[in-house]
Amino acid sequence: MPVRVLALCGFTQNSHIFFKQLGAVRKTCKDVEFVFLEPPIVVEKADLPWASQNFDQFGSTATTDAEAQTPETTPRAWWLTVNDHKTYKRFDETVAYLHDFLSKNEPFDGIMGFSQGAGMAALLSALLEKPNLHPNFPSEPALPKFKFAIFVGGFLPTPESHDFSSWFPLPATLPTLHVSGKNDTLITPERTQTLVDKCENARLEFHDGGHYTPSKASWRHFFNAYISSFGPGGSNGDVPAVNSFGPSGANTPVNPKGGAGTPRPSTPA
Numbered sequence: 001m002p003v004r005v006l007a008l009c010g011f012t013q014n015s016h017i018f019f020k021q022l023g024a025v026r027k028t029c030k031d032v033e034f035v036f037l038e039p040p041i042v043v044e045k046a047d048l049p050w051a052s053q054n055f056d057q058f059g060s061t062a063t064t065d066a067e068a069q070t071p072e073t074t075p076r077a078w079w080l081t082v083n084d085h086k087t088y089k090r091f092d093e094t095v096a097y098l099h100d101f102l103s104k105n106e107p108f109d110g111i112m113g114f115s116q117g118a119g120m121a122a123l124l125s126a127l128l129e130k131p132n133l134h135p136n137f138p139s140e141p142a143l144p145k146f147k148f149a150i151f152v153g154g155f156l157p158t159p160e161s162h163d164f165s166s167w168f169p170l171p172a173t174l175p176t177l178h179v180s181g182k183n184d185t186l187i188t189p190e191r192t193q194t195l196v197d198k199c200e201n202a203r204l205e206f207h208d209g210g211h212y213t214p215s216k217a218s219w220r221h222f223f224n225a226y227i228s229s230f231g232p233g234g235s236n237g238d239v240p241a242v243n244s245f246g247p248s249g250a251n252t253p254v255n256p257k258g259g260a261g262t263p264r265p266s267t268p269a
Contacts, residue, residue, distance in 0.1 A: 002033040003231045006108045008124075009036070010115030010153070012043055012075040018114065021213060028220035028249070032227050035108070039076035039117075040097045041090050047080045078120040087161040096136040098124055102143050109230050110148040114213055115187060118154030122195060125149045125174060126167040133167055145174070147230045148237055150223075152179040152213045153187045156194040168198035175237040177226060178204045179214065186211040205242050218242050221249035 009018035015036035019026075026034055079091040102108075113121030125146055131139040149170070157164055170176060176199040180192040189206070196202045205222075207214040225239040240251050 001231075002031050003110065003227050004033045004035065004106065004108045005150075005227060006111045006121075007034050007036045008078070008111065008113035008117030008121050009039065009076070010117050011077050012048075013114075013117075014038060014072070014074060014076045016072040018117075021114075022215075024215040025213070025220050025223050029224045029227060031231065032224070034112075035105075037101065039078050040094055041077045041080060043075040043077050043080070047077070078116055081159070083160075086159055088157070088159045091162060092134075092136055094120070095127070095134050098127075099137045099143075103141060107144040108146065110146050110150065110227065112150040112152070113154065114152045115154070115211065118151035118195075119157045121149055121151060122154065122170065122198075123157060123164065123167065125170055125176075126164075129171060129174065130167070148175045148177070148227075150177045150179070150226075151192075151195060153181065153184060153192070153211050154178060154195050155187050155191045156198055158194075170199045170201075172200040174199075175201045176203070177237065178202060180204065180206055181209045181211060181214075182206050183209060184211045203237065207242075217247040217249075218245045221245040224249070225251075 007015075007018060007022065009015060013021075015038040019034075019036045022034065026032075078094050080089040081087065082089060111121045111125060113119070127133055127137045128143055128145045131137050131143070156168070178192055178196050178199075180187075180189045182189065184192075192204075196204050207219065219242060222239070222242040222245050225245070226237060229235045229237055229239055244251050
């Protein structure tokens with residue numbers, strides 16, 4: 001049986017865009033089933049928090065031109081922000097949407113989110129751990145928890161409109177992989193660290209680029225090894241650092257002083 005992963009795209013993206021962006025990763029992860037969920041909220045021009053209306057910084061090919069929109073180019077979101085990001089609009093309906101989706105589908109082994117989708121993935125992971133956190137996410141019927149979570153360009157959501165303080169930390173029983181771009185100016189490594197600090201079983205890996213999901217050979221094979229490790233008889237995330245994987249996918253020894261990543265501790269910190 002393949003490892004099933006729920007994939008959540010970033011702000012102003014959609015499931016089609018994220019599907020294409022993870023194309024190289026998907027092709028390498030042959031024993032992984034990615035399910036790309038469409039965010040429920042359509043983003044209008046008035047919802048954009050920046051003046052230039054430019055999606056490039058989010059890695060999106062969407063458009064707010066209603067006449068030019070297709071299902072593949074419609075920008076979507078898990079929540080909308082107002083009041084200088086202090087207020088999350090329509091978040092509660094997203095919680096209900098996610099609960100309805102999970103209750104009607106086969107269980108997922110893990111979740112992978114990018115940018116806003118990573119923030120939502122962290123919140124959804126918390127809801128599965130403690131479903132009484134939100135009235136739109138009831139404890140019955142009981143939904144399976146994730147075995148792992150991957151947050152790419154992620155951050156800890158801290159709006160004033162919703163108090164998420166009791167939702168974290170994510171417990172040591174949930175291995176979390178955090179991927180951050182050293183040159184990410186949108187979700188900086190420092191901002192990603194805010195989420196790392198709220199996960200009791202966290203592993204942080206850096207890539208040299210900006211705000212995107214890395215997909216060069218070493219990263220593709222690392223993702224494959226990491227996700228596949230949560231299959232039957234796997235090591236539950238205990239795989240070597242990214243820079244130990246060559247283009248062929250073979251693992252080679254790495255000088256510990258030259259490693260690019262921070263390995264997950266054998267005992268939770």
